[in-house]
Amino acid sequence: MPSELDFTQATAGLRTLGGQRVWSLMVSLFGDLAQDEGQAIDGPVLSAMMALLQVKPEATRVALHRLRNDGWIASQKSGRISRHSLTAQGRAETVAASPRIYANPDSGPADWQLILLEKPGRNLEQLGFVQVQPRLYVGGGDLHPPEGAMPLTAETAPDWLKAQAAPEDLRVPYTALLATLETLESALPRDTRLSPLETAVLRGLIVHNWRRLVLKHPALPQPLIAQDWPGRRCHHHIAALLTRFPRPALSEIEPPRAAA
Amino acid sequence: MPSELDFTQATAGLRTLGGQRVWSLMVSLFGDLAQDEGQAIDGPVLSAMMALLQVKPEATRVALHRLRNDGWIASQKSGRISRHSLTAQGRAETVAASPRIYANPDSGPADWQLILLEKPGRNLEQLGFVQVQPRLYVGGGDLHPPEGAMPLTAETAPDWLKAQAAPEDLRVPYTALLATLETLESALPRDTRLSPLETAVLRGLIVHNWRRLVLKHPALPQPLIAQDWPGRRCHHHIAALLTRFPRPALSEIEPPRAAA
Known part of the structure; x- marks a missing residue:
């Protein structure tokens, strides 16, 4: 079993990639580990996970306080320890995001569509469409175009359409994540064995980023995603890592015993 | 047979609609009446037609001179009279335009296509396409899109697409022509009989406008032309009039005898 030092070093990239607000990281941990109704994370386990994430106890307390105030997390005393769980609202938002987060990178709708609007000025992102031109959108074949939109079909998407449909503003962060995931994988050779606590933290970090x-x-x-789009390549790494390190049961996760 | 006065009055609208440069009007006359190789219009017949069009002899001579200089018309003496005919170049341009001018308004390609270009900035009008958006064009199914263009298909064109594909800058002149054609038809009741000379002039005016x-x-x-588009409505009137007043044979057309 690798030492804690190795784990800390191996996950350094994921911990420093950006967007590491503690409350947001905590939401990722809960979302991956305790999304089902009735699931709760014991205070000592949460503290141990946050410690492994190099978050100071005070910062953990502040984040928990904030998440309780915002209605994401509820805490209940159970004897000497607190038990923390997602609220109904927190669970609903987490569940809504899960299909995207845990999607198989090689599945997803193979059908796609283009739609042309009469006028520019509408934002169809909320419907799941991606804008290619002021009035031209692409999206999965399962999406419902707005009324009055003109459905167009094409047999194959040329490379330039894929490039235009890609969220170009995310190329840099996706590229950075890709490099981080590749470094992480080389730091976790095949025979790597992680404790349930480490696995939970690793998964939380992966899901979070x-x-x-x-x-x-x-x-x-x-059909609209280029093979070399860094977001697609990230997706393959993410899916492989989450498969390689399956989610531990909450009951398996034990906080490290206090140093003897 | 209607008097010449009636004919002059009936065709006043077509003569004054605009674009009545004499040389251009003369090209229309030749194009409708003497497009075939070897066909020529005798000087006296041409003069009579131009007179019926209320063009002064001097203006006719100037226009003929210009068309000869520009290589549109060739004139040959045959005994006492001149015979005027389209040059090979003039014939070629006339022949090229004829399919559009004499098209059946209810036929034409039923197939259509949309194409999306990678970038804006190209002008595909020369290929027969009509621009709907900077990178989106529509056209008949028989057109050849440029390399790299993405072919799109749709089952039906919504009304707004028809409106956007229409040459809106021609709405006003088409509407004016439509009103003129309706007035002309009411001035030419069913039993109207025109002389071959009048028929040739009327057809020339119709074709010209x-x-x-x-x-x-x-x-x-x-499928991309709205039913009420004035250009389509004009087309129906044009086709009906050209059918109703068939092209006379050149040999039938006689200049009016000098007043006794």
Whole structure:
């Protein structure tokens, strides 16, 4: 089993990639580990996970306080320890994001569509479409175009359309995440064995860095994503890592015993 | 047979609609009446036609001179009279325009296509396409899109697409022509009989006013033309009039005898 030092070093990239607000990181941990109704994370386990993430106890307390105030997390005393769980609202938002976060990178709708609007000025991102021109959008074949939109079909998407449909503003952060994931993988050789606590923290970090980017743009159907788009390459690494390090049961996770 | 006065009055609208440069009007006359190789219009017949068009002999001579200089018309003496005919170049341009001018308003390609270009800035009008957006064009299904263009298909064109594909800058002149054609038809009741000379002049005027507009924009396939588009309504009147007053044979056309 690798030492804690190795784990800290191996995850340094994911911890410093950006967007590491403690409360947001905590939401990622809960979302990956305790999304089901009735699931709760014991205070000592949460503290141990946050410590492994190099978050100071005071910062953890502030983040928990904030998440309780914002209605994301509820805490209940159970004997000597607190048990923390997602609220109904927090769970609903987490569940809504999960299909994107845990999507199989090679599945997803193979059908796609283009639609032309009569006039510019509408924003169809909320419907899941991606704008290519002021009045021209692309999206998965399963999306419902707004009334009056003209459906167009094409057999294949040329490379330039894929390039134009890609969220170009995310190229740099996706490229940075890709490099970080590749470094992480080389720091975690095949025979790596992680404790349930380490696995939970690793998964939380992976999910956290992934959701920060993937939820910023609509899902594109496979035929519209270029093979070398860094977001697609990240997706393959993310899916492989989450498969390689399966989610531990909450009951398996034990806080490290106080140093003897 | 209506008197010459009636004919002059009936055609006043077509003669004054605009674009009545004498040389251009003369090209229309030749194009309708003597397009075939070997056909020529005798000087006296041409003079009579131009007189019926209220063009003064001096203006006719100037126009003929210009058309000869520009290589459109060739004149040959045959005994006492001149015979005027389209040059090979003039014939070629006339022949090229004829499919548009004499098209059946209810035929034409039923297939249509949309194409999306990678970048804006190209002008595909020369290929017969009509621009709908900076990078989006529509056209008949028989057109050849440029390399790299993305072909799109749609089952039906919404009304707003038809409106956007229409040459809106020609709405006013088409509307004026439509009103003129309706007035002309009411001035030419069913039992109207025209002399071959009058028929030739009437056809020349009709063709002239029609080609001035129809050749200014690419042909749109039927499914992309709104029913009430004034250009389409003009087309129906034009076709009906040209059918109702068939082209006379050159040999039938006789200049009016000098007043006794």
